[in-house]
Amino acid sequence: MTDSNSVISARDVDLTFQTGDGPVHALQGITLDIARGDFVSFIGPSGCGKTTFLRVVAALEQPTGGSITVNGMSPDEARRQRAYGYVFQAAGLYPWRTIARNISLPLEIMGYSRDEQQERVRKVLELVDLAGFGEKFPWQLSGGMQQRASIARALSFDADILLMDEPFGALDEIVRDHLNEQLLALWRRTRKTIGFVTHSIPEAVYLSTRIVVMSPRPGRITDVIESPLPAERPLDIRDTPEFLEVAHRVREGLRAGHAYDG
Amino acid sequence: MKSVLAVLSVVGALVAVWYLAAIPMNIQGALVEAQRAGVAVEPEDAAQRRQMGGLALAVKNPQVIPAVWALKRPRLPAPHQVAVELWKTTVGKKITSKRSLVYHSWVTLSATLLGFAIGTGLGIVLAVGIVHSRVMDMSVMPWAIISQTIPIIALAPMIIVVLYSVGIQGIIPKAVISAYLSFFPVVVGMVKGLRSPQAMQLDLMRTYNAGAAQVFWKLRLPASMPYLFASLKIGIAASLVGAIVGELPTGAVAGLGARLLAGSYYGQTIQIWAALFAAAILAAVLVGLLGLVERVTLKRMGMVR
Numbered sequence: 299m300t301d302s303n304s305v306i307s308a309r310d311v312d313l314t315f316q317t318g319d320g321p322v323h324a325l326q327g328i329t330l331d332i333a334r335g336d337f338v339s340f341i342g343p344s345g346c347g348k349t350t351f352l353r354v355v356a357a358l359e360q361p362t363g364g365s366i367t368v369n370g371m372s373p374d375e376a377r378r379q380r381a382y383g384y385v386f387q388a389a390g391l392y393p394w395r396t397i398a399r400n401i402s403l404p405l406e407i408m409g410y411s412r413d414e415q416q417e418r419v420r421k422v423l424e425l426v427d428l429a430g431f432g433e434k435f436p437w438q439l440s441g442g443m444q445q446r447a448s449i450a451r452a453l454s455f456d457a458d459i460l461l462m463d464e465p466f467g468a469l470d471e472i473v474r475d476h477l478n479e480q481l482l483a484l485w486r487r488t489r490k491t492i493g494f495v496t497h498s499i500p501e502a503v504y505l506s507t508r509i510v511v512m513s514p515r516p517g518r519i520t521d522v523i524e525s526p527l528p529a530e531r532p533l534d535i536r537d538t539p540e541f542l543e544v545a546h547r548v549r550e551g552l553r554a555g556h557a558y559d560g
Numbered sequence: 561m562k563s564v565l566a567v568l569s570v571v572g573a574l575v576a577v578w579y580l581a582a583i584p585m586n587i588q589g590a591l592v593e594a595q596r597a598g599v600a601v602e603p604e605d606a607a608q609r610r611q612m613g614g615l616a617l618a619v620k621n622p623q624v625i626p627a628v629w630a631l632k633r634p635r636l637p638a639p640h641q642v643a644v645e646l647w648k649t650t651v652g653k654k655i656t657s658k659r660s661l662v663y664h665s666w667v668t669l670s671a672t673l674l675g676f677a678i679g680t681g682l683g684i685v686l687a688v689g690i691v692h693s694r695v696m697d698m699s700v701m702p703w704a705i706i707s708q709t710i711p712i713i714a715l716a717p718m719i720i721v722v723l724y725s726v727g728i729q730g731i732i733p734k735a736v737i738s739a740y741l742s743f744f745p746v747v748v749g750m751v752k753g754l755r756s757p758q759a760m761q762l763d764l765m766r767t768y769n770a771g772a773a774q775v776f777w778k779l780r781l782p783a784s785m786p787y788l789f790a791s792l793k794i795g796i797a798a799s800l801v802g803a804i805v806g807e808l809p810t811g812a813v814a815g816l817g818a819r820l821l822a823g824s825y826y827g828q829t830i831q832i833w834a835a836l837f838a839a840a841i842l843a844a845v846l847v848g849l850l851g852l853v854e855r856v857t858l859k860r861m862g863m864v865r
Contacts, residue, residue: 358763377769384767386760394782394861403778404768435862 305369305459305491306332306355312363313350313517323516324350325361330510330519334458337485337492339502340510341548342555347517348495348510352461355493356384368459380408382459383452387467389444391436391451398423398432401451408455422450425484442473446480453488460492466501478504479533486529499552500536503527503544511548513555521551575639579629584614585636586628591617593631594624637830645834658814661838667815668803669842671731675738676799680792682739683746690747691754691780692772701751708744712737712802717809734806734815741802742795749791753784785861789854796846804839816842 313325325347332338340348353359354366357373368376376382383404391400398419405415423429426446436444445465452460466474482505485492496502502509503525511521526540535541591601591609602620603609609617618625629638637645646661653660686704689696716737723733757779765775807817816839823832858864 356767358766377767380769382767384764386764388760390758390760390764392761392779392782394785394863396862407765407768407770407774407778437862 303333304331305334305336306330306366306493308351308354308364308366310364311351311354311361311366313347313354313359313361325354326516326518328364328517328519330522332491332493332508334491335489336508337494337506338508338510339494339496339506340512341496341499341502342512342517342552343497343514345514345517346512346555347514348512349463350517351512352463352493352495356382356461380404380455381457382461383455383457385445385449385452385460385462385465387464389436389441389448391444391447393436396433396435397428397439397447400436400447401432401454404451404455410455418454419450422453425453425487426450427480440473442469442477445469446477449481449484453484458490460490462492462494464495464497467496474498474501475533481505482531499545499548503541503548504531504533504536509544509548511551511555513552520555521547523547523551578636578639582634582636582638583618583625583628586631586634587614587617587621587624589631589634590624590627591621594621594627599624633827634829637833641830642833642837645830646837649834650838661816661819661834664814664816664819664835665838665842668734668800668807668817668839671734671803671806671815672738672796672799672846674731675735675740675802676742676796678735679739679742679795679799680746683743683791683795684750684788686743686747687750687754688776690751692776701747704744704747707740712741712805713808715740716805720806720810733810734803737806738799738802741798745791745794745798746788749787749794750784753787754780756787757783782861786858786863789850789858793847793850793854796850797843800839800843800846 308328308330311325311328312323315322315324328347328351340351342348350359354361355368355373357377366373369379369381371379391397392403395403401419401422402410402415405418410418419432420429423432426449428443428446428450431439431443431447436447439447445468449462449465452462466477469477478501485505494502494505507525509521509523509525510519511523512518513520523544525544527535527544588609592606595601595604595606601624603612628634629641634641649659649661653662655662655666657663686696686700690700691697719737719740720733723729723736754776761779761783762775765779770778804815804817804820807815808821812818812821816835819835819838820832823829823835855864
C-alpha cells in the first residue's frame with residue numbers, strides 16, 4: 299500500500315534498546331504512511347515511543363527490525379541530504395550567537411553564501427514573526443520567542459519535512475495557544491510535511507490532519523485518526539462538537555492503550 | 561560599601577595576628593640586642609632565656625616588645641618592614657639594578673609566560689585529542705594525572721640537569737617546568753568544556769549532517785570557553801610557581817626564586833618575605849588580567865549578561 303505520495307513510510311518498525319535492566323521494547327510493529335503535506339501528531343503517555351519514532355525518522359536512532367523510508371530512501375541518506383528540519387523540546391540556541399547567527403548556523407554548515415544566508419535568515423525571521431530580533435542574544439528573548447527562533451532555524455534551509463519533538467512542551471498555555479495558531483498558519487503557507495510529538499490532546503487535535511495515538515510497553519500505535527476538521531482553524535474551533543468528538547476519540551484511544559497494558 | 565568594610569576587616573585581622581605573632585617569635589633576638597644596649601632584661605642569663613617560651617619572656621619584659629618589630633634580622637619580619645623593603649626594592653631602585661625586585665620579577669615572569677604559553681598550547685592540543693579519540697582518552701589521561709602526582713620539587717632538578725646535558729639552559733628549562741605544571745588544569749578544563757554540549761546540541765548538528773570539524777569549531781570550542789578561562793587562571797598561577805621552583809635548584813642568580821634562595825642563605829628574612837609578596841602580587845596581577853580578558857571575551861561572545 300506504499301503510494302508514491304507518501305513521504306515517510308514505516309513497515310513493522312521495531313526498536314529494542316539494550317539497557318542494564320534488560321531489553322526495552324521502545325517500538326513494536328510500527329506501520330505508518332505519512333503523505334506529503336500531512337500534519338501528523340504523535341500522542342501518548344511517556345515511554346510510548348513517540349519521540350523514539352521521530353528520532354528513527356531523523357536517523358538519530360537505528361531501528362532493530364522492519365523497514366522505513368524517508369523521501370523514498372533510508373533515513374540516514376535522507377539525513378545526509380538534509381531532508382528534514384528538527385525542532386527539539388528545548389530551543390537549544392547557542393548562547394554565544396545572536397538569533398540571526400543561530401538561524402544561519404545550519405546554513406553555514408551547509409555552505410550557503412553569505413548573501414544567501416542573510417536573505418534566508420531575514421525571510422524565516424519574518425515567517426516566525428521575529429523580524430527585528432535578529433541581533434538579540436537568546437537570553438534577551440522569552441521562552442516562546444526562543445522556541446520560535448529554533449523553528450526558524452529548522453525552516454531556514456528549506457527542508458520539506460519538519461520534525462517537532464514537543465516543541466511547546468515547556469511553555470505556558472497562553473504562549474502555547476499563540477504558537478499553535480502561528481504554526482498552523484506557517485504550515486498552510488509552506489505546505490511542509492510535519493511530524494509533531496505532543497502529550498496534549500487539544501494541541502494534537504487542533505493542529506493535525508492525522509493523529510497517531512500510541513501506548514507504552516511496548517511502544518505501539520493503537521489508533522490513527524483522520525481529522526474531519528477544515529484546514530482553516532481559528533482557535534475557537536476547539537469549542538465545536540466536531541473538535542470535541544475527535545478529542546474524545548483520542549482520549550478513548552489512550553485509555554484503550556492503558557487497559558491493554560493492565 | 562559593606563563589602564569594602566568586610567575586606568578591610570579581614571585584612572586588618574590578618575595584619576593584627578601577624579604583629580602579635582612577631583612578639584613571641586622575635587623576643588629572644590630583641591632581648592639580646594636590648595641587653596647589649598645596656599637595658600635591664602629578665603632573666604639576665606641568655607642560656608636561661610633560651611629555655612623559656614616566647615610568651616613568658618614577653619610578659620616578663622614588656623618594655624622590650626616594641627623592639628621586636630624593628631629587628632634587622634627577625635625570625636618573623638613585621639608587616640611594615642616587609643612593606644618598606646618592597647617599596648625600596650621596587651620604586652626605590654633602578655629596574656636594571658640586581659637588587660631591584662622589578663628586575664627579578666621580570667626574569668621570573670618571562671619564564672612564566674613562556675611556560676604558560678607552551679603549557680596552554682599543549683593542554684588544548686591534548687584535550688582536543690582526548691575528546692576526539694578514544695585511544696588518546698584511555699592512554700593520555702592517566703599519564704597526565706600521574707605527571708601531577710610527582711612533586712615538582714623532586715622533578716625540577718632532573719629536568720634542569722637533563723636539559724643542561726643536551727645544551728639547553730637559561731629560560732627554557734624554567735619554562736619547561738612552568739609548562740609541566742600549567743598544562744594539566746588546561747587539559748582537564750578543556751576536556752570538560754569540549755564535552756559540555758548536551759546530547760541535544762550534538763543531535764542537532766547531526767541533523768545538519770555536520771562533520772567533526774564543523775562540530776568542533778561551531779559547537780565544542782565556543783562552548784568550552786568559560787571552562788578554558790577557569791583553567792587558565794589556575795594554569796598561570798601554577799606557571800609562576802613552576803618558574804620559581806625552576807630557579808631554586810640551579811643556583812640561579814636572577815629571578816624571584818633566586819632572591820628567595822639568597823635571602824635564606826644569608827638569613828635575610830625581610831628579603832625573603834619581600835620576594836614572597838612580590839610573587840604573590842605578580843600572581844594576583846596575572847590572574848586579574850586573565851579575568852579581565854575573560855570578561856571582555858565572554859561579553860563579546862554574548863555569554864555574560
